[in-house]
Amino acid sequence: MPYAFDLKNVTKHFGSVNALNGVSLHSEENKVFALLGPNGAGKTTIVRILSTLLEPSSGTALVHGLDVQKQPKEVRKIIGLAGQYAAVDEFQTGFENILMVGLLYGLKRNEARKRSEQLIERLDLADAANRPVRTYSGGMRRRLDLGASLVGQPKILFLDEPTTGLDPASRQGMWQIVHELISQGTSILLTTQYLEEADELADSIAVVNEGKVIAKGTSNQLKSRLGNDMIEFKLNNLDDLSKAKEAVSSIAKSSADFNKDTLVMRVPVNNGSKDLMKLVERLNQSKLDVEELSLHRPSLDDVFLALTGNFTHTDTPNKANHKGVG
């Protein structure tokens, strides 16, 4: 089985700008791979190389075993691309836009019509299907662009920041579609600046910064580079403290932290879910009632900050929650 995509030591220079400085990455078929990075990291450049819109300065890029430089036509037949900025024709209707792309892919007219109708329905654009696209909102354009990228039934789909600028409901809708595509056997490469999105969707993540891959792995692997999972609970009253300390003593990885004002105890642990079960058992044994028992794993925000020393915008609110304790 060839990889869905395979980049080997790819560089890309635009004059004096080194957009990519030796990127090597690959992903298995039928998986979601996320490129995560701030503005200017090189995400779009990678997508453009894999979708044959740009040639690398050096290195090789394969899509399903096909070389993007030597076999660009073959590559184009098996890929779909929804670019960072929706590529839609303002003056045609939504339906006509998708139909046109279907015909460009070489589908018979009937087949193209049928698929366009299905996609319009699935992307929740039925009510607007016969309106010119210039009357569409930003989110509707993104969905339409996604529809156009799907009409050729690609084996691998490139989604460049598919949810940037979408409202929460539309973002959920886009995630739902990604899950559906994966269940149908598609491979996906997406780029995102939303750490939460990579966490939700991706089987593997590469963190890109200044044209280099600075970390790769699953979301859990990246998080575990930050170390501690943290179990947190609240005592009902201060008298329970010694019992609580005893209950956590053999589970805590290092000393637990207790706040006398809030009665909240925070316990750094090695293996969040297993240790949580153990702790519940202990608390039961010592007949100790606690409130708000929860497990916190480091967020991808934390990972990103640790790796690059800066944040992109993000919508995970709990980034400062559990640092510097234990």
Ligand SMILES: Nc1ncnc2c1ncn2[C@@H]1O[C@H](COP(=O)(O)OP(=O)(O)OP(=O)(O)O)[C@@H](O)[C@H]1O
């Ligand atoms: N055609 C071009 N000519 C000159 N420089 C370019 C060109 N395309 C990209 N670059 C530069 O290459 C670098 C990487 O750009 P790229 O668009 O890949 O970043 P990105 O990670 O997609 O960023 P964003 O999150 O803003 O979309 C940037 O420094 C950018 O200015």
Ligand SMILES: [Mg+2]
């Ligand atoms: Mg980009």
